[in-house]
Amino acid sequence: MAIPTYDKLTRPTIDKYMTYDYNEHRYIALVDGILKDAYVSLVTDWGGKTNAQSYLDLVSRVIYETILSYKDEKYKNTMLYYMAHSKKMRIEIQKIFYDTVWYNRRDGGFMMAYNSGANLNQGKLIEFGIDKALSTIAKQIIKNSPLGTRYMTVDINEKQIFASLTTLLAYLVSEGYITSDESDVVALSEDIEDLPYTEDYQLLELENDRYLFTNIKSINSYVESMWIYDNANGTW
Amino acid sequence: MSFPVSGSQYYTLDGLNTINVELLNPLGYFANYAITIEAPTIDDLTTSIGDEPSFTLPDFLAWCPPFQEFFQDEENSSLYNLFVAFLNIAKLKVRWTIIQEKSVWKRLVALYIGHYMEINIRAIKDEENRLSLVNEEPNPSESRHLEYEVGGEVFKDFRATIYGAQFWYEYEPFGRFVGGLWGTTIL
Numbered sequence: 571m572a573i574p575t576y577d578k579l580t581r582p583t584i585d586k587y588m589t590y591d592y593n594e595h596r597y598i599a600l601v602d603g604i605l606k607d608a609y610v611s612l613v614t615d616w617g618g619k620t621n622a623q624s625y626l627d628l629v630s631r632v633i634y635e636t637i638l639s640y641k642d643e644k645y646k647n648t649m650l651y652y653m654a655h656s657k658k659m660r661i662e663i664q665k666i667f668y669d670t671v672w673y674n675r676r677d678g679g680f681m682m683a684y685n686s687g688a689n690l691n692q693g694k695l696i697e698f699g700i701d702k703a704l705s706t707i708a709k710q711i712i713k714n715s716p717l718g719t720r721y722m723t724v725d726i727n728e729k730q731i732f733a734s735l736t737t738l739l740a741y742l743v744s745e746g747y748i749t750s751d752e753s754d755v756v757a758l759s760e761d762i763e764d765l766p767y768t769e770d771y772q773l774l775e776l777e778n779d780r781y782l783f784t785n786i787k788s789i790n791s792y793v794e795s796m797w798i799y800d801n802a803n804g805t806w
Numbered sequence: 807m808s809f810p811v812s813g814s815q816y817y818t819l820d821g822l823n824t825i826n827v828e829l830l831n832p833l834g835y836f837a838n839y840a841i842t843i844e845a846p847t848i849d850d851l852t853t854s855i856g857d858e859p860s861f862t863l864p865d866f867l868a869w870c871p872p873f874q875e876f877f878q879d880e881e882n883s884s885l886y887n888l889f890v891a892f893l894n895i896a897k898l899k900v901r902w903t904i905i906q907e908k909s910v911w912k913r914l915v916a917l918y919i920g921h922y923m924e925i926n927i928r929a930i931k932d933e934e935n936r937l938s939l940v941n942e943e944p945n946p947s948e949s950r951h952l953e954y955e956v957g958g959e960v961f962k963d964f965r966a967t968i969y970g971a972q973f974w975y976e977y978e979p980f981g982r983f984v985g986g987l988w989g990t991t992i993l
Contacts, residue, residue, distance in 0.1 A: 574879045642938045721930045723876065725884040774890045777860050782881060782890060 572726045572788060573655055582654045588664060591630070595650045597660065598630040599667040608668035610675065626667075629674070633666055636703050640718050648722055651792050656724075662715045666708045673705035726792070728785040731776065735760060738773075738781045747771065858902040861893060861915050869916035870969060873923060888926060892919045904980050914977050920969030 572578075582590040587603030590596070601612050601622045612622035634653075641649055653659045687696045704712075712718040732738035739753040748756075748766060756764045762773055762781070772784040866889065867874050877883045896918040905911040932938070964970030974981070 572882060574882050642932070642935060643940050644938065720932065722884050724879060725882055725886065729881050731881055772887065774887060775894065776890060777862065782887065784887060 572728050573652065573724055577657050577724075579655045579657055579660070583657075583660060588660070588667075590654070591627075594631070594634075595654060596630050596634045597653075597663050597667075599626045599664070599671075601626065603664075604668065604671055607664075608671050610671050612671070615675070626671075629667065629670055632703050633663070633670060633708075636700055637666075637712060637717050639700055640712065641720055645722065647793050648726055648789055651789070652722065652724065652726055653717075659715070659717065662711060662717055665711050666704070669705055669708040669711065673708065725784075727788040730783045732781045732783060734779060735762070735781065738762075738783065741783070855903065855906045858897070859908050859911065861897070861912060863889065865912050866893075866916045866919055869913050870920035870923070873920070885923070885927075888923065889919065892922050900977065901980075910976070914973060917969045917973035917976075921964055921967045921973055924967040924969060 582597065584590055586600060587607065588597045588599055591598055601619055604610055604612055604626070612625065613619050616622040616625055637653075638646055638649060653663065688694070689696060701709075716723045730741070732741065735757070739748075739757055742748045742765075743750055743753050747768065747770065752766055756762060762775070765773070770785070770787055772786050774782040774784075776782055863877060863880065863886075867877065873885075876885050877889070880886060893915070896915045900911065900914045900918055902911055905914065964974035
């Protein structure tokens with residue numbers, strides 16, 4: 571398990587409220603969902619459904635980049651994976667969409683973040699920056715959730731606790747980490763230090779002769795599979 | 807040779823003391839011998855204090871509640887592996903055979919873990935982006951000062967953190983007898 575079962579989505583959920591861009595790996599709010607839950611008719615505002623949907627596409631990119639700005643670049647893939655596969659994060663992103671649509675209708679919004687100007691009298695350049703892209707409320711929604719942390723609170727690596735050395739060794743053999751002969755050596759010595767050298771997983775001894783297995787290369791497999799999506803049958 | 811305990815003790819030539827005793831024994835020059843001590847004796851230490859109690863995540867959270875949210879998903883939490891790694895070291899540093907009192911021992915182990923967890927969370931946050939490959943020049947007006955410096959002046963003992971201060975207040979009398987906790991290792 572990595573993302574807890576109660577929170578995990580096997581793949582991004584697409585419904586009448588949000589769709590998903592598999593190239594950029596981000597949710598995009600849908601016009602009908604905005605009308606129903608945020609009470610804003612973007613069709614009227616933007617003079618047509620196609621224009622309104624294009625606008626929401628831009629809003630989505632701004633929201634994702636703003637969320638990612640809270641973390642360092644090294645966590646980008648991990649974060650995108652988590653945002654795509656967490657039920658809780660999907661709800662948070664949806665809330666930010668609704669808030670941002672409202673914010674853009676008022677005096678701020680992502681359009682304002684793109685603006686800049688020069689005060690010729692003072693010789694100063696005026697820039698609004700990314701902090702104006704989202705509203706105060708949206709920023710607080712981010713800070714109140716794992717979206718705003720500098721480090722992931724959930725470990726997305728595949729992890730498993732084994733109740734005995736026997737079950738651990740059986741798992742390692744079944745997954746191809748070690749051979750049966752290597753397993754027999756460890757079973758005889760009852761010492762995990764006798765396992766062959768590896769850089770693929772981490773083993774920690776727990777209380778009561780239990781073992782915590784962590785596949786520290788999980789993110790590699792996730793990222794590789796993120797780019798392979800079959801539109802024909804909707805699987806990764 | 808240690809404190810005499812009840813029952814027969816069997817000594818061999820495996821140390822300087824036994825060699826010295828052997829030299830004083832005119833009848834058993836370089837021979838094994840058995841000594842039965844009738845009195846005074848004390849109970850065997852390992853028998854009297856029992857096995858080391860188990861220490862679980864709830865034991866840690868009882869004394870360090872701010873960390874609870876970090877471990878709500880137990881082994882799926884990103885800091886869980888760090889907790890287990892610190893626990894294994896804490897048991898070596900906070901010896902059950904020295905404390906011998908279950909509640910006090912659990913509190914000390916929890917505070918020891920809390921001390922290093924606090925330091926590591928600061929390091930993980932990396933607010934100055936020292937561990938980032940992104941080329942961002944720090945803004946002098948917004949740059950944050952790290953209050954600890956391993957090997958420097960600020961982080962020089964357990965008083966550097968809230969939990970470390972509590973730990974060392976309680977454990978200092980014992981700590982000098984435990985390898986790695988006293989002297990230059992910490993300073």
